[in-house]
Amino acid sequence: MTELIVYVLLGSLYIAVLIVYVAVALPVIVVGRSLGLTGQLLWHHGQVLVGVVHRRTPAYRIPKLPPYRPQDEPEPAYRQYFHGPATRDLHTACLLTAGRFRRTVADSFTSTTAEYLAQPAASRLATVPFGLTLFAGLGLGAVLAAVLLALLFLLHVVLVYVAQGMVRVTAGTLRAVDRAVLRAKNLHRGMVCPQCYELVEYPVYECPGDGCRRRHRDIRPGRYGVLKRRCACGRKLPTLILTGSHRLKGICPYCEGAMSDSTGLVAETVLPMVGGTAAGKTQLMAAMLMTLFDAAGRGGPPAEFADRSTAAKYEVLREVLTIRGNPLGTQRALPAAHSLLLGKGRSRRLVHIFDTAGERFVKLEDTDALRYARTARTFVFVLDPLSVAAFWQGLSPGQQAGVDRTLASPVDPELVFNQSTQTMKRMNGDLTQSRLAVAVSKYDVLHRQRLLGEHRPDDSASTRAWLVDVLGLGNLARAMEMEFREVRFFFTAAVIAEEEQVDASIVPLTDWCLGSGRYDGRTSTDRVSVR
Structure with missing residues (x-):
């Protein structure tokens, strides 16, 4: 009887303690354990984010997603973060956090079961209620953590896709601005x-x-x-x-050759030199370049080489002109353009002068290589008067003796003009919007032998009349004026005159081709005004 009373009293005391425990301690323990598990799971998620986004060590990768390698990309570069890697990191963080969530919750329940239910260190009367309380806290913490992690992932998804949209819009806007800038420089075609x-x-x-x-x-x-x-x-x-x-x-993606140093930075001007073999294109081009640099040295518009290749070739050409020699004929293989930068500020531009071998203007299949004609708006046609058979035959023996015809072009200028214009049209060159400068070469020889007559060398109309009346090239002159929007005729002498200056006849030609274009053919200056 006494033992029964003792058991009843102990049972009542145990129940009373349980009631107090449930009423007072249990909520605190449940909340504390749930917050502890929630904090632990959120901390694990933070570690995963740092590991996936920043550390990128093997511990923060998953087998089903192979590691990102820039060498696998079409371009040898790392992708911008919000163009793929951000989505990949989101996926990886989601999988790793979910895996850690499952392991952490399972390990917590397992350790609690072992410590308080299966193999308690104290009486089960005390450990079982506490263990069940911890179970409740773990369950509540798991649910709370799952909700918070779901919200964090939702926020992560929103941030990633909003950032992706903003980055792509920004990139598209910058590409559009870049295209607009190129269009303003007339480089949108290339x-x-x-x-x-x-x-x-x-x-x-x-x-x-x-x-x-x-x-x-x-x-x-x-x-x-x-x-x-x-x-x-x-x-x-x-x-x-x-x-x-x-x-x-x-x-260049086509030939893998080097582009000019200022390609794309400034507007481009293409100036092709057209003419038959030995017509004097190379020498005239050298004289025009020398005129530009000499004018810059005297306070004129700045001029500088656009690449080392042009600088090296110019030094050779200048030396040849200075010693009054004849430059080697242009090689039949396509030569690199002579590129230079002219002007300053907004008027600064990259000028490409193309000197192509005269042989390429004779055969139609060879002129296909002259692709620069598509973008040119000013052409220089070099016409050698000594190449016209009727002109040579009309000279007196004394006049012929004073002229070295071995330096004359063997190609009829009408053939060169017809072939080159056909090529330009076939390549969609808009000749009706282009200008043509007709440079009658060897003016120094013509002047020395008094072959100009009453025609004025500083007047475009008079020069044209000389071509028609003396050379008999009326059909060629009319064809030029029909094909091109504007035609100007110049007598040129690509030689060094007094004080190592280029002959004054080169100045108006250079100004008209690369300057304001307002030269009217009746004035001759000693300075180029490139605007």
């Missing part, structure tokens, strides 16, 4: 390669990193960067010509 004459929509750029030399085909804003892109070697490269991509080495 930039001229000085090596192969192709129109290049956008150069290939070479990474300047030490030992890298990887080539980026489209460096503009897009999936590999907005303002900057990161090469596979780690070097950051500008994505716009406006932000400095012109400082990189530009490569």
Whole structure:
């Protein structure tokens, strides 16, 4: 009887303690354990985000998603974060957090069961209620953590896709601005390669990193960067010509030759020299270049070489002119253009002067290489009067003796003009919107032998009349005026005159071709006014 009373009292006391425990301690323990588990799961999620986004170590990768490698991309560059990697990181973080969530919750229930239910260190009368309380806290914490993690993932998804949209809109806007700038510079149809004459929509750029030399085909804003892109070697490269991509080495995607240093930075002017073999194109081009640089040295508009190749070739041509020699004929293979920068500020432009071998103007199949004609709006036709048989035959023996006809062009100028204009039309060159400067070469010889008669060498109309009356090229002159919007005729002597200055006849031609275009053929100056 006494034992029964003791048991009853103990049972009543145990129940009373349980009631107090349930009323007072249990809510605190449940809330505390749930918050502890919730905090632990959120901390794990934060570790996952840091590991996936920042550390990128193998511990934060999953087998079903192979590691990202820039060498697998079409471009040798890392993708811009919000053009793929952000979505991949979101997916990876979701899977890793879900895996840690399952393991953490399972481990918590397992350890609680073992410690308080299966193999308690104290009496089960005390451990079982506490264990069940912890179970309640773990369940509540798991539910609370799942809700919070779901909200965090939803926020992550929204941020990623909003950022993706903003980045892509920004990249598209910058590309549109870049196109608008190119259109304002009349480069929207392409930039001229000085090596192969192709129109290049956008150069290939070479990474300047030490030992890298990887080539980026489209460096503009897009999936590999907005303002900057990161090469596979780690070097950051500008994505716009406006932000400095012109400082990189530009490569033509067609011939893999080097583009001019200022390609895309300024407007381009293409000036083709057209004429038969030995007509004097190379010598005239050298004289025009020398005129431009001499004028810049006397306070005229600035002129500088656009690449090292032009600088080297110019020095040779200048030396040949100075010693009154004859430059070697242009090689039949396509030569690189002579490129220079003229002017300053907004009027600054990149000028390509193309001197192509005269043999290419004779055979129609050879003129297909003259692709620069599509973008040219001013042409220089070099006409050698000594190449006209009727003119030579009309000279007296004394006049013929004073002229070295071995230097004359063997090609009829009418044949050259007809073939070249056919090619330009076939290549969609708009001749009706183009200008033509007809440079009658060897003026020094004509003047010395008094072969001009009463015709004025400084007047376009008088020069044209000399071609018609003396050379009998009336049909050619009329054909030129029918094909082109504007035609001007010049007598030119590509020789060095007094004080090592280019003959004054080159100045008006250069001014009309590369200057304001307002030369009226009746004035001759000693200075080029490039505007």
